[in-house]
Amino acid sequence: MTTLVWDFSAEYEKERDDILDAVDTVFRSGNLILGKSVQGFESEFAAYNGVSHAVGLDNGTNAVKLGLQALGVGPGDEVITVSNTAAPTVLAIDGVGAKAVFVDVHADNYLMDVEQVAAAITPRTRALLPVHLFGQCVDMAPLEALSEQHGIPILEDCAQAHGARHHGRIAGSMGKAAAFSFYPTKVLGAYGDAGAVVTDDDETAANLRRLRYYGMEKTYYVVQTPGHNSRLDEVQAEILRRKLGRLDQYVAGRRAVAQRYAEALADTDLVLPGPVAGNEHVYYVYVVRHPERDRIIEALKAYDIMLNISYPWPVHTMTGFAGLGYGKGSLPVTEKLAGEIFSLPMYPSLSRDVQDKVISALREVLRTL
Structure with a gap:
């Protein structure tokens, strides 16, 4: 599946x-x-x-x-x-x-x-x-x-x-x-x-x-x-x-999924997300970062794992917004992040078995880079 x-x-x-x-x-x-x-x-x-x-x-x-x-x-x-x-x-x-x-945004938290x-x-x-x-x-x-x-x-x-x-x-x-x-x-x-x-x-x-x-x-x-x-x-x-009425339960479920990722991937060279001081993160998406992002995503397809990128094209680089006048290099942090960030599966009902599959495959792909 x-x-x-x-x-x-x-x-x-x-x-x-x-x-x-x-x-x-x-x-x-x-x-x-x-x-x-x-x-x-x-x-x-x-x-x-x-x-x-x-x-x-x-x-x-x-x-x-x-x-x-x-x-x-x-x-x-x-x-x-x-x-x-x-x-x-x-x-x-x-x-x-x-x-x-x-x-521009901060390189460490993307905000x-x-x-x-x-x-x-x-x-x-x-x-x-x-x-x-x-x-x-x-x-x-x-x-x-x-x-x-x-x-x-x-x-x-x-x-x-x-x-x-x-x-x-x-x-x-x-x-x-x-x-x-x-x-x-x-x-x-x-x-x-x-x-x-x-x-x-x-x-x-x-x-x-x-x-x-x-x-x-x-x-x-x-x-x-x-x-x-x-x-x-x-x-x-x-x-x-x-x-x-179940929103707080959904948030707790997302945090539990995030915690399992954090523990299982802590020893890899992925840059993992975490809350900024003073923030209580709800993990709408679990965005990680790696300079070989595209190779990782492509390799995971062999494991039947399809991942998203949030976001591969910064808005200022889109042809529809060329009239705003922002050329390449105008927002360097945003542009660098766009080539490295990607999202792992994240939703409250994500089962441990499916998450373990993702973690195992991701660790294997990272070892082969």
């Missing part, structure tokens, strides 16, 4: 009755759009993240996009972020007509190098967009200081950090607003596309609710400001409500 980086089948078998009951609950409710399931999930997810509001949306990309719009970011503005991220982070910036301004942010701020900077990557948080205290000093709001990208904590503060509670994705692979994943923005700010939440509903508020036919059709689906919301 082929071993993949992610597989939801074992989890589904364990939770099948609850998932199907969630679907039936919605279908029997008589309300399929913005009903009690969305309202319930929003309330419960806001409480989990220690904020006042959660606004359910159709996907994580639009969570970033509408989050930026709700904060007043638009055409001609600049948003400071990183290139070592999934393309949707930057597509969302482009989607509001703004320009992404990149800073935003916050010390570079101050020099990147211009009179056109309208938002700071840290990406809490791979399951742990950016160093937020200096970023918050810059935010306060310049009056520039922070929108956290928490697509990979559900439940992660930074010096005791949960991801999503440290900025003006925070965007989440519930794509099926996420730490808290739906059974399809889904997203949300959380915030403590009443005005931002009201803006988001209008933006996701065509720009309307209460009256269906009155558009107050041009918006979108970006509503969270009732079925996905009800599934997420059920799974939210």
Whole structure:
């Protein structure tokens, strides 16, 4: 059997009755759009993240996009972020007509190098967009200081950090607003596309609710400001409500898998991940690093193990973003990492047998390099 980086089948078998009951609950409710399931999930997810509001949306990309719009970011503005991220982070910036301004990342943890942010701020900077990557948080205290000093709001990208904590503060509670994705692979994943923005700010939440509903508020036919059709689906919301109650269990399962990798691969020349001081890592993915990355991945195919790279092409090197003006060598750490990092299988239901297969094969391949 082929071993993949992610597989939801074992989890589904364990939770099948609850998932199907969630679907039936919605279908029997008589309300399929913005009903009690969305309202319930929003309330419960806001409480989990220690904020006042959660606004359910159709996907994580639009969570970033509408989050930026709700904060007043638009055409001609600049948003400071990183290139070592999934393309949707930057597509969302482009989607509001703004320009992404990149800073590099740390070589040891792959997170935003916050010390570079101050020099990147211009009179056109309208938002700071840290990406809490791979399951742990950016160093937020200096970023918050810059935010306060310049009056520039922070929108956290928490697509990979559900439940992660930074010096005791949960991801999503440290900025003006925070965007989440519930794509099926996420730490808290739906059974399809889904997203949300959380915030403590009443005005931002009201803006988001209008933006996701065509720009309307209460009256269906009155558009107050041009918006979108970006509503969270009732079925996905009800599934997420059920799974939210198990989120801490999912995190514990991921940490257990990470610990087994750490113990079994500690004596190899792989660079293994670990939490930065003050962080509580949730291991959305288990990203390792090796200069012979491509040879390793190719060799593992003989063992029927298929691995992913997160991410092989930094956003600033993609032809679709050539207009941003970042040539080769402009973000040296990001570019070097892109040639060396790759992800091992990581999900809470990963069995010991499958993990042992991966570890054994990986150790054998490393010995032959």
